[in-house]
Amino acid sequence: RAKVVALEEDLRKSRQEASNHQNLCHQLEKELKDLKDCEKQIMQKRSKTISDLLMSVSKAERQEARMKIRQDSLRLGNVGVIRAGTIISETWEDGQVLKDLNAYLKQLLETKEAVERQRKSLKKRQSDKGDGADTESGVHEEDLLIQDEIYKSRLASLKREEEVILRERDRYELEKGRLIREMKRIRDEDGSRFNNFPILNSRYSLLNLLGKGGFSEVYKAYDLVEHRYVACKLHGLNAQWSEEKKQSYIRHAIREYNIHKTLVHHHIVRLWDIFEIDQNTFCTVLEYCSGRDLDAVLKATPVLPEKEAKIIIVQIFQGLVYLNKRAQKIIHYDLKPGNVLFDELGVAKVTDFGLSKIMEDDVGSQGMELTSQGAGTYWYLPPECFELNKTPLISSKVDVWSAGVLFYQMLFGRRPFGHDQTQERILREDTIIKARKVEFPSRPSVSNEAKDLIRRCLTYNQAERPDVLTIAQDPYLTYSKR
Structure with a gap:
């Protein structure tokens, strides 16, 4: 009987220990859940802080870009509107700097033509003298030669001046090209439905527009999970397209993604992710390259x-x-x-x-x-x-x-x-x-x-x-x- 009582006591103690252990496990699970919830809240707060900071910086960059456009437009020119009856079309009107340079080039050309006319007249007088028409002394012949050297020197000087102005104008033309491209980018950004800094797929914080193509827009974005800048390419399907055409476009994009996602090489842009935004829009996430593309390089330096x-x-x-x-x-x-x-x-x-x-x-x-x-x-x-x-x-x-x-x-x-x-x-x-x-x-x-x-x-x-x-x-x- 004593053995039975001892065994019952041991069983009671084991059950108590098991109960205590179970309570401890429940407590640990609760603490772990609370910890995870807390960690999730911290991550959410951190992501919110980061995205708010990025949004603030991007807003400042947008404001600065638009201010620069206004300043550069005064120098380089702006888009004007021409109305012909009911037809309205856009035209480019050069700014004051380019107008002044073109006016100066015109003035140099007129001066050069005047000097060349005088030199031609002088050559005729020299020719007449050679034919015996001019009977003045040899001193006068030397005067004619000196005058010809003066004209040649002046023409050489005008040519140098013209070359300097042409180089300067070429530089301004390149600036004008950059200005026109930036104007287009800003206009595309203002017209985009993604320009209000959304966070896509609970992960990608969209910042400023990099460029727009036929059916896509490319935004600079920040990956709040991997903590790196990325390029989000937003593919828009035309709502007027037939369902067949939409499916064809999506199949084509998925095919591109399946090819591209396997490519890992330092001279090939990485493709990180793809996801759907809505019924007519999906996004591919690419490695962000902060430099220009070769097209922009060759436009600036042909x-x-x-x-x-x-x-x-x-x-x-x-x-x-x-x-x-x-x-x-x-x-x-x-x-x-x-x-x-x-x-x-x-x-x-x-x-x-x-x-x-x-x-x-x-x-x-x-x-x-x-x-x-x-x-x-x-x-x-x-x-x-x-x-x-x-x-x-x-x-x-x-x-x-x-x-x-x-x-x-x-x-x-x-x-x-x-x-x-x-x-x-x-x-x-x-x-x-x-x-x-x-x-x-x-x-x-x-x-x-x-x-x-x-x-x-x-x-x-x-x-x-x-x-x-x-x-x-x-x-x-x-x-x-x-």
Whole structure:
């Protein structure tokens, strides 16, 4: 009986301990839940504080940008409105600085013409004297020669002055171009429905608009989870589109995302996330590059020194080599200045895989069929993309041609084919189909090695043109010590 009592006592104690342990677990669970709730509140407060600070800074930046626009408009010009009956159109009116420079250039031209007329008259008098019409002394002949030197000196002085004014005007024209682009950006920002600093997907705090394309807007944003700046590309589907067209656009975007999300390379812009905003809008989240794109660089400095152009094209080819060493090779198909971005350190990164093609394993050596003829940017596409009598076969050689056009443009300030033509005219006149040989201007001076690389890239016959992995072995593109 004593043993039974002892066992019952032990059982009672065990139950008490189990109950105490259970109570302790409940208490710990409650404390852990309270801790998590507290941590969540702290995170929410921290995110709110960060987003409020970012919003405050962004508001100040917006105000400063608009103030600068007003100041620059006085110097450089503004958009005016012309009304012709019921038709209203916009026109650009130069500001006071450009008006003054153009007036001064006109005055220099008039002065130059006056001096040239006087010099021509003097030459006639010298000619008459040679014919015996002038019988004055030899001293007078010397006076005529001195007068001619005076006119020549004055013309040389006017030419120097004109060159200075032209350089100054060119500088102001570049400033005017930047002003017009900034005016457009601000107008797009003011008209955007995302301009009131929303937080998307409970994570991305939208700041200021970076730019707007056909169906998308790109905002600088801050990732409140990873604590880094990102670029949010907001894709808008036209409400008037049919359901079929909307689904096609979404399928295309998801395809781009599925290609892009697997790409991890320091010369390719990272794609971090994708999510839906509403029935007609979704967002892709990209690596933020704080520098300009190559298009903006070339608008500010149309001709780059060869060393600078070379290191940019080397980086582009490094990105292309990565795309072509994957198990499933990728053709970018839309290499152009606007799709090459720079980070704050000047590292070049290829972006926008909206038209890219995946090379399937069963594709032959000739390449894959081009099913999206007509897409792309025509100045940068090779002749095979314009074949109309059959479905073209394409490969990474498309990107080699595009890179050659980019390199040529950086070096010479113009595209090698159809530079001043519209896309419609390029198509109508078969400009690229006729682009059998690349010509090089005499200025600026460029190395023969650079020209040889461009010639290889712009080889007309696709079969003879090297692919990405072959052209990347070109000695010009390597920096190892020889």
